[in-house]
Amino acid sequence: MAARRKPGRSNTVPKTERRLQILSAARDVFAKRGYHQTTIDDIVLSAGVARGTFYLYFEDKRAVFSDLIDRFAVKLTMAIEHIVTDDPLRPVANQVQDNIRSVVRTCLSERTMTKILFTGAVGVDPEFDRKIATFYDTVVQLLTESLRDGQTLGIVADGEPRVLAYLSIGAFKELLYQAVILGLSEESAEVLLQQMYNFLRQGYLRVSEIMGPSKPVRSRRKN
Amino acid sequence: MAARRKPGRSNTVPKTERRLQILSAARDVFAKRGYHQTTIDDIVLSAGVARGTFYLYFEDKRAVFSDLIDRFAVKLTMAIEHIVTDDPLRPVANQVQDNIRSVVRTCLSERTMTKILFTGAVGVDPEFDRKIATFYDTVVQLLTESLRDGQTLGIVADGEPRVLAYLSIGAFKELLYQAVILGLSEESAEVLLQQMYNFLRQGYLRVSEIMGPSKPVRSRRKN
Amino acid sequence: MAARRKPGRSNTVPKTERRLQILSAARDVFAKRGYHQTTIDDIVLSAGVARGTFYLYFEDKRAVFSDLIDRFAVKLTMAIEHIVTDDPLRPVANQVQDNIRSVVRTCLSERTMTKILFTGAVGVDPEFDRKIATFYDTVVQLLTESLRDGQTLGIVADGEPRVLAYLSIGAFKELLYQAVILGLSEESAEVLLQQMYNFLRQGYLRVSEIMGPSKPVRSRRKN
Amino acid sequence: MAARRKPGRSNTVPKTERRLQILSAARDVFAKRGYHQTTIDDIVLSAGVARGTFYLYFEDKRAVFSDLIDRFAVKLTMAIEHIVTDDPLRPVANQVQDNIRSVVRTCLSERTMTKILFTGAVGVDPEFDRKIATFYDTVVQLLTESLRDGQTLGIVADGEPRVLAYLSIGAFKELLYQAVILGLSEESAEVLLQQMYNFLRQGYLRVSEIMGPSKPVRSRRKN
DNA sequence: GATGAATGAGCATTCATTCAT
DNA sequence: GATGAATGAATGCTCATTCAT
Numbered sequence: 001m002a003a004r005r006k007p008g009r010s011n012t013v014p015k016t017e018r019r020l021q022i023l024s025a026a027r028d029v030f031a032k033r034g035y036h037q038t039t040i041d042d043i044v045l046s047a048g049v050a051r052g053t054f055y056l057y058f059e060d061k062r063a064v065f066s067d068l069i070d071r072f073a074v075k076l077t078m079a080i081e082h083i084v085t086d087d088p089l090r091p092v093a094n095q096v097q098d099n100i101r102s103v104v105r106t107c108l109s110e111r112t113m114t115k116i117l118f119t120g121a122v123g124v125d126p127e128f129d130r131k132i133a134t135f136y137d138t139v140v141q142l143l144t145e146s147l148r149d150g151q152t153l154g155i156v157a158d159g160e161p162r163v164l165a166y167l168s169i170g171a172f173k174e175l176l177y178q179a180v181i182l183g184l185s186e187e188s189a190e191v192l193l194q195q196m197y198n199f200l201r202q203g204y205l206r207v208s209e210i211m212g213p214s215k216p217v218r219s220r221r222k223n
Numbered sequence: 224m225a226a227r228r229k230p231g232r233s234n235t236v237p238k239t240e241r242r243l244q245i246l247s248a249a250r251d252v253f254a255k256r257g258y259h260q261t262t263i264d265d266i267v268l269s270a271g272v273a274r275g276t277f278y279l280y281f282e283d284k285r286a287v288f289s290d291l292i293d294r295f296a297v298k299l300t301m302a303i304e305h306i307v308t309d310d311p312l313r314p315v316a317n318q319v320q321d322n323i324r325s326v327v328r329t330c331l332s333e334r335t336m337t338k339i340l341f342t343g344a345v346g347v348d349p350e351f352d353r354k355i356a357t358f359y360d361t362v363v364q365l366l367t368e369s370l371r372d373g374q375t376l377g378i379v380a381d382g383e384p385r386v387l388a389y390l391s392i393g394a395f396k397e398l399l400y401q402a403v404i405l406g407l408s409e410e411s412a413e414v415l416l417q418q419m420y421n422f423l424r425q426g427y428l429r430v431s432e433i434m435g436p437s438k439p440v441r442s443r444r445k446n
Numbered sequence: 447m448a449a450r451r452k453p454g455r456s457n458t459v460p461k462t463e464r465r466l467q468i469l470s471a472a473r474d475v476f477a478k479r480g481y482h483q484t485t486i487d488d489i490v491l492s493a494g495v496a497r498g499t500f501y502l503y504f505e506d507k508r509a510v511f512s513d514l515i516d517r518f519a520v521k522l523t524m525a526i527e528h529i530v531t532d533d534p535l536r537p538v539a540n541q542v543q544d545n546i547r548s549v550v551r552t553c554l555s556e557r558t559m560t561k562i563l564f565t566g567a568v569g570v571d572p573e574f575d576r577k578i579a580t581f582y583d584t585v586v587q588l589l590t591e592s593l594r595d596g597q598t599l600g601i602v603a604d605g606e607p608r609v610l611a612y613l614s615i616g617a618f619k620e621l622l623y624q625a626v627i628l629g630l631s632e633e634s635a636e637v638l639l640q641q642m643y644n645f646l647r648q649g650y651l652r653v654s655e656i657m658g659p660s661k662p663v664r665s666r667r668k669n
Numbered sequence: 670m671a672a673r674r675k676p677g678r679s680n681t682v683p684k685t686e687r688r689l690q691i692l693s694a695a696r697d698v699f700a701k702r703g704y705h706q707t708t709i710d711d712i713v714l715s716a717g718v719a720r721g722t723f724y725l726y727f728e729d730k731r732a733v734f735s736d737l738i739d740r741f742a743v744k745l746t747m748a749i750e751h752i753v754t755d756d757p758l759r760p761v762a763n764q765v766q767d768n769i770r771s772v773v774r775t776c777l778s779e780r781t782m783t784k785i786l787f788t789g790a791v792g793v794d795p796e797f798d799r800k801i802a803t804f805y806d807t808v809v810q811l812l813t814e815s816l817r818d819g820q821t822l823g824i825v826a827d828g829e830p831r832v833l834a835y836l837s838i839g840a841f842k843e844l845l846y847q848a849v850i851l852g853l854s855e856e857s858a859e860v861l862l863q864q865m866y867n868f869l870r871q872g873y874l875r876v877s878e879i880m881g882p883s884k885p886v887r888s889r890r891k892n
Numbered sequence: 893g894a895t896g897a898a899t900g901a902g903c904a905t906t907c908a909t910t911c912a913t
Numbered sequence: 914g915a916t917g918a919a920t921g922a923a924t925g926c927t928c929a930t931t932c933a934t
Contacts, residue, residue, distance in 0.1 A: 018914095034345070037349070039906090052910080052917065055908095060909080119345045129257075156429060157421075157426075160414075163398065168394070170393040171390040171397075172393070175389045200427065201428040204423065206377065206380055207316040230898060230932080231897085231898060263924075272898075274900060276897080278926065483794065495894080496894060497896060497897095498894065499893085499895070539874075542876070568703070602875060609864045612840075612847050613840040616841070617840040617843075619839055621839060638832070641832045643874075646874045649868055650833050651824065652825060653824050677918085709903075720921060724904095729904075
């Protein structure tokens with residue numbers, strides 16, 4: 001009765017470009033709604049393609065998500081340069097700062113992905129969770145070893161390197177996440193860099209030393 | 224109309240206890256599978272009650288989850304004591320350490336809830352996300368103001384207090400999460416406490432000063 | 447933990463009275479919400495008894511409903527007196543009017559039941575529908591035969607008696623239903639009686655006779 | 670995640686047609702079982718489509734039902750022509766008969782819908798009940814005003830027009846319903862028309878006048 | 893008798909995925 | 914390649930009914 005549009009090529013776009021078109025739409029929707037609240041419909045609607053087209057380019061919902069995360073993970077990894085300690089022309093401090101600056105910039109330039117990576121990439125499904133954990137472990141491992149090296153060279157204070165790695169990464173993650181959420185401008189990257197760097201160098205507490213556990217911790221469950 | 228199996232009271236448990244039974248089962252399942260992977264069936268199966276019984280005690284899936292989070296949030300909040308600066312018998316350092324110790328212990332004693340709070344409580348649904356964000360903001364606000372006070376008293380270094388708050392909380396969250404995930408014993412709480420405390424006091428980087436971005440300077444080893 | 451009220455006799459009420467208590471509550475709720483919107487919970491809440499108590503007095507939800515309908519049907523049936531034509535002291539006109547008056551009064555004095563009978567008693571379930579249909583058929587049959595007798599005696603005009611029965615009953619039902627819904631006072635019963643009676647005696651159309659189908663009925667589905 | 674059976678287009682039917690297919694199946698099932706006894710499963714089974722397909726075309730169960738009722742209400746409304754009193758070529762009697770005939774035919778040609786409208790459309794849910802009541806009120810209002818006009822013109826006997834409207838509509842509804850239920854042929858429409866028309870013109874009671882309630886009077890046979 | 897916690901069949905609804913055109 | 918109608922497994926939730934106390 002009603003005229004039916006005949007299916008078939010309606011848009012002539014190179015294969016890679018169409019993929020990116022979907023990827024980009026998916027990224028925005030994932031960032032806005034989160035993985036679980038996002039339906040394939042949301043994605044294809046946002047991308048302006050038919051539902052079936054989606055499955056021409058991606059195995060399933062998880063595959064797009066995974067692809068997005070992978071690309072961003074690579075970008076982040078590439079933003080970090082391995083620190084060398086024997087080049088007198090490149091002081092370690094500078095290298096550390098450069099790395100921080102680079103990561104901050106990457107995150108601020110891809111806010112949606114930062115948001116997704118830091119909050120949406122959890123609880124997707126068991127397999128994916130493992131994947132994220134693996135990536136994360138790699139980063140932790142890298143930093144842990146750098147810190148250990150730093151201790152040997154005397155440029156990192158004593159302490160369990162892995163613990164220090166967690167502390168640093170956690171602090172960094174949180175700061176970046178908030179910067180992205182609160183919509184900080186890319187220009188403010190330099191400010192964050194300084195704060196972060198100072199934090200790593202000196203902490204912030206300036207209290208007198210103490211000798212030991214001040215007193216037994218009272219259970220405050222009941223009173 | 225159709226023949227039904229026999230319903231009726233099969234187990235006698237006080238009302239509050241049954242609620243806790245379901246709550247406890249839900250907690251374990253949520254921690255294991257995450258919010259979205261968890262079905263009501265998983266919960267009631269784990270709790271050993273019928274489907275309908277669940278709805279006798281909770282509005283819906285979100286309600287149990289919400290209840291769990293609320294209880295834990297209260298516990299955590301109660302674990303933190305407000306810091307006073309004018310009592311010569313209670314040095315600030317001790318109070319800070321007590322707070323850290325207290326939170327660490329609470330989290331280590333409720334590993335599943337810690338895991339849930341730090342990873343599973345995101346992307347549940349828009350309303351819940353807002354709720355969590357509000358709780359989180361409260362904590363951040365609290366710490367921010369404490370840090371500002373500390374700066375006035377000269378016991379906290381310069382820097383944007385809110386940024387310092389994010390850094391501290393992020394670092395703390397990450398460390399706690401990993402401690403819980405990796406199954407650290409409660410005895411190790413003291414170790415974490417020290418590491419965390421040192422981190423807040425001195426950071427860990429011990430590199431020479433620099434003047435500007437990427438500008439090589441003379442290395443000046445310092446210990 | 448919390449004190450549990452011990453079960454057992456909490457109210458000393460004769461068996462029949464408790465039954466009536468539930469019946470009455472059920473009637474009100476059914477009238478308000480309709481059969482399908484009414485839950486057992488609604489009934490016991492309104493009756494102020496425990497859920498299990500309900501099943502002590504009634505087989506199931508349908509049983510209360512059925513009981514209510516049965517009682518009302520009996521009342522209605524008893525309101526109608528068989529018409530005799532050979533008693534010079536009791537003109538047929540009077541008897542007809544008495545019957546109408548009696549039914550109108552019964553319905554106006556039990557508004558909720560009238561409402562239920564006329565609207566709620568349909569679609570309960572196949573078996574119940576059949577039951578209602580049977581009752582209804584009985585009434586129709588009764589009236590049909592009366593009308594046939596009336597025709598023999600010359601006090602009812604020609605026409606298919608069953609059709610006349612349907613017409614009368616339909617007219618009557620509708621009027622009564624509206625009277626009940628619109629909340630007419632019992633005093634207005636006399637007015638309705640007159641209108642109904644006049645309608646049965648003379649109809650209301652006062653147009654000139656016609657000879658046959660005026661013209662072919664045009665299909666107006668499409669234009 | 671888990672393996673699924675093969676979905677996909679299996680039947681090629683224009684969109685509007687599929688809608689009608691479901692609508693028609695729903696109509697039959699509703700007529701047979703009533704609204705509340707009908708499940709979505711019944712409908713899709715009868716329509717020969719998958720469960721999900723139903724929701725592609727209708728919001729929910731009520732939506733199909735509502736659609737059916739709406740369509741039929743429109744049909745019925747269109748079957749009635751407004752009566753004009755100043756056209757000598759179209760006697761009022763003819764117009765009244767035409768209207769009756771037209772409605773009778775419409776109902777006999779859509780028996781299932783007639784049955785549904787007259788019995789099943791009550792107690793669906795509060796909102797729907799209100800909708801039906803509104804439609805019904807419109808019809809009553811229309812007839813009431815026509816009757817009032819008729820009284821002015823002297824072609825309708827005295828009496829409260831609204832009451833007369835209820836009586837007529839009730840009578841008509843019941844007759845139609847029975848005609849549909851008992852499976853009267855469409856050819857018998859003419860017979861029903863005559864009976865209905867006569868009823869409206871003269872009623873059927875041919876008894877002597879009475880003076881007051883239950884007061885015997887002299888019998889005065891009249892034909 | 894009375895209670896109300898527990899039960900689970902039954903039903904509506906969603907949404908990722910397929911495939912005929 | 915593209916389309917989008919069709920699919921049905923999965924799941925949340927309701928509520929009539931039972932029975933141990």
